[in-house]
Amino acid sequence: MKKLELLKKYFGYDSFRPLQEEIIDSVIAGKDLMVVMPTGGGKSMCFQLPSLLLDGITLVVSPLIALMKDQVDALRANGIAASYFNSSQDATQQQEMLEELRSGRLKLIYVAPESIGLLNNHLQGIPVSLIAVDEAHCISTWGHDFRPAYTQLSYFKTSFPDANLIALTATADRATRADIKKQLGIQNAEEYVSSFDRPNLTLEVRPGNNRLQQMRRFLQKNKDESGIIYCLSRKTCESLASKISAYGFDAAAYHAGLSHEERENVQEKFIKDDLKIVCATIAFGMGIDKSNVRFVLHYNMPKNIEGYYQEIGRAGRDGINSHALLFHSYADVIQLRKFAEGSGNSELQIAKLERMKQFAEALTCRRKMLLSYFNEYLDEDCGNCDVCLNKPDFFDATLPAQKALSAIIRTNERASLNLLIDVLRGAQNAAIMESGFQHIKTYGAGKEITWNNWQQYIVQMINQGLVEIAFHENNHLKITPQGKEVLFNGRKVSLAVIPKPEELPSRRAQRTKEELPTEVNRDLYEALRKTRLQLANAGNLAPYMIFSDATLKDMAARIPLDDNEFADITGVGTHKHDTYGAKFLKMISEFKDDRKKDFVYRDEIIKPKKAKKKSTGPKKDTVMETVLLFREGKTIQEIAAIRNYQPGTILNHLTKRYESHNDIDLEKLIDPKDYDLIAADFEQIKDAESLKSIFEHFDGKIDYGSLRLGLTLLNEKAAI
CATH class of the missing domain: 1.10.10.10 (Winged helix-like DNA-binding domain superfamily/Winged helix DNA-binding domain)
Structure with a gap:
């Protein structure tokens, strides 16, 4: 079976992400590789899909003992034969896994570095085609999370000479990459460094004064979303989780001081959406494949940019807009400096801490800074960080x-x-x-x-x-x-x-929220989430293992009504289509029947309450063409360029659609300053004879499209 067929059948995707296909081709060709791909960028696919094409076993070395079961469960949910071997299993479970290994039924085995010695004897005579060393920065003293147990991995190239080796990590600068290759004996390995840009993440930094009150307001605005709050100490985790819970939010602490059972319980509840917020030390989150984390907050400043980047990368892995908010204070810097001075390579750690401090105090685009740290460069500012949204002089x-x-x-x-x-x-x-x-x-x-x-x-x-x-x-x-x-x-x-200290602005990034076209679509999305949760509970799985939030939103927007349409939804593979398709299609059909009068199906509303008489001719077509591009996520400027119209004309199209169908969020389209000006003079202009006279009233400072849009919104509010 070809790569793309396997990708669709087992993972539900129609195309590869950047670099994935090139990496997979190199793996299949038997090359050793060093892969740096940010969290959420699809590292796992680089060895999971090749495992289906190679004849032997793929051995995956991972430090994430507590998460191996979740990773293996996710693979099995996709129809892939996988298992794991580590110290959390009892003797019976390990024997069952070894029997699967000997019978040749397995394609992937996850193993902790501490358990490799115990598994090694059982691998003799078993063809090992590929060894994937995940979180490979743990092998390097230059990295941000050195793990001594990883140093024994250097024997792989001699013990398994027929297996090629792929080292993978989310964050590694040039020095760390060179050290990883040296430690693993793959000095000549090809390097693949993916883009570190995560444009769906809004980056924001705030001073740490009154951070608890600031955090409370932030959580109130995101009260139905999943998120992680990182803290420096176990004590802060416990205290913060207690205070947040007292405010009425669903929160729990996670740190190394808890028992294994307590940590596992918090982690499982969070993955299964039974817990919304985790207050954690950096021990939490590594390897968690929970796609619908909507925010990552740093109550304290991280010790380096690598760690910060990896932690914020746990938000928005489904590609939907998410928020990364960092609080920083001088006290954090002092405490982190003390930690660094007690480390084995204090000079390096202090230098990286200073770079983190510079990031927190930056007056230039934060995304530019993050990317330049990893030797990637943006020509333009990102427009989605607090600095870009509040430009300095x-x-x-x-x-x-x-x-x-x-x-x-x-x-x-x-x-x-x-x-x-x-x-x-x-x-x-x-x-x-x-x-x-x-x-x-x-x-x-x-x-x-x-x-x-x-x-x-x-x-x-x-x-x-x-x-x-x-x-x-x-x-x-x-x-x-x-x-x-x-x-x-x-x-x-x-x-x-x-600026002088007293002139420093209080920066606030405005979080954009991914919205579905109408209230009906949003209701369907919530109903789909409930169906997913029921299926997850019945199968003892995390909800995201069935379908991600992004997949459910695609269903809610496109409304599949038969097998073919359902198979075309992003994230629906053959196995999941066969396993869950009938249940979701039945639910969607029943929902549609219940809401028939105002239900949105694809591009038109069925029996809209205020539907205008359908017209024939180019006018309707041109409006709908704009609407379709808008629903694809294009901006006004992008649509104007594609259609060769002025932005004001595009605004007119969307306003007309709103007037007839009420399924466009107009408030997102108008500049708040323009809206305030129109609102201030609304009583004077509302009965004007023409739009031209209103245009002249504002001395031409507001374009026709924005005028019509603002007047439509204000007239509607006046009618309520």
């Missing part, structure tokens, strides 16, 4: 940026951030004199800029991907290809004006 900083970049090159890329600033300001300290940097051309070239401002500017240049920090080379600054464009090819640089 910028100035043309090309000249000071060129001075800094020139100084980096003239110091042979051997200067740290502090030393580089001293060079630019012409300092006369021992570090300058010993290095001889007082003789380079750019020595003292930036003395007119204060030390603190230079620090902020260079950090912004790092955030923009013009400069990078080589943590494995004493934190020296290196110029990137983008930086060379500025220095040699005239690329312009804009940097944020450094």
Whole structure:
């Protein structure tokens, strides 16, 4: 069977995510690989699908003992023969698994690194085609979660010479990747580094003052959603879970101080949607394949960007808009610095903590900064972080940026951030004199800029991907290809004006919520969730193992009424279609019959209460064409470009659709400032003879499309 057929049959997808197909082809070709793919990017597919094409066993090494059962259950729910071997099983369970192994019925075996020695003897004579080392950063002392048990994995290449090896992790910079390959004996492995961009995640950072009250307000706005709140200490987890529960939210604590049974109970309830919020240390979440986590909050600042990125990656794995909110305070930095000073590689940990602090205090696009940390660069700001949504003032900083970049090159890329600033300001300290940097051309070239401002500017240049920090080379600054464009090819640089402390804005990112077209569709979605929960409880499975939230939303929007339409829904594979299709189709059919008068099916409303007489001709067609593009998730600007119309014309189409069918959320489409202006003068303009006179009333500052949209909303409110 071909790859795409297997993808659809067992996983329910019609196409691969970026890099997946290339990685799978390389695995099947017998190559050793180093794969870096962010959380939610589809790492598991890179070894799960090849296991179905290879003749022997695929051995998956994972540190996640508590989650292996969930991962194996999810595979079995897809119709794939998988099992696990670890210390949580009793002797009978292990014997049953070994019997499956000997009989040749298994395709994948998950094993903890601590249990490999016990399993090794049973693998003799069993063909092992592929070894996948998951969470591979645990093998590297350069990584953010070093696990000594992983060091024994270096024997794989000699013990299983016919098996190719694939190392996978969600976060690893260049130094960590090199160390992983060295430790596993695959120095020549091809590297695949996927995009780290998760555009569906809204990134927000807030100062940590009154964080409990801020968090309470946030949870109130997201009271029906699942989320994780990360804390630094076990005590904070317990205290926070208690306070949140007292506020009326469904919350529990999770940390290493709890018994195995307590942790397993919290985890299982969260996965099965019986618990909404978990207050946890970083021990929680690694490997959890719960797709409908809508928010990740950090009550305390993480110790490094790798950990932060991996933790926020647990939100929105179904691709639906989700929120990552970080609180930071100076007290957190002090505590984390104390932790770092007691570690084995304190200098590296402190440098990475400083980079995390710079992220929290950034005045430039946070997504740009995150991506540049992993050597990926955005040309434009993301528009979906608190900085982008509350832009600071910028100035043309090309000249000071060129001075800094020139100084980096003239110091042979051997200067740290502090030393580089001293060079630019012409300092006369021992570090300058010993290095001889007082003789380079750019020595003292930036003395007119204060030390603190230079620090902020260079950090912004790092955030923009013009400069990078080589943590494995004493934190020296290196110029990137983008930086060379500025220095040699005239690329312009804009940097944020450094505000005084009292001028710092209180940033608030506006969370966008994925909405279905009408109330009926939303009701159907909730009914689908209840059906999923009933089936999950009956099969002792987590709800997401049956279908993800994204799959249910696709059902609610497209309303499949037969087997073929149901099979076309995103995330419905052959096995799940055969197992659950009839139950969901019956439920949808019954729901449709109950709500027949106002039910939305695909693009039209059946018997709408205020339906206008159907017209024939191009006008209806052109409106519907716009509506269909809008329902695909296109923005007004994108639709205007596709259809070669002005944005105002597109707004007119959507307003007309709203007037006839009431199934477009108009309030999302109008600029709040325009709406406020129209509302303020509504009494004066509501009886105007023409839209042109209203356009002139506002001196042409509000376009026709927005005017009509605003008037429609205000007229409707006036009628209520």
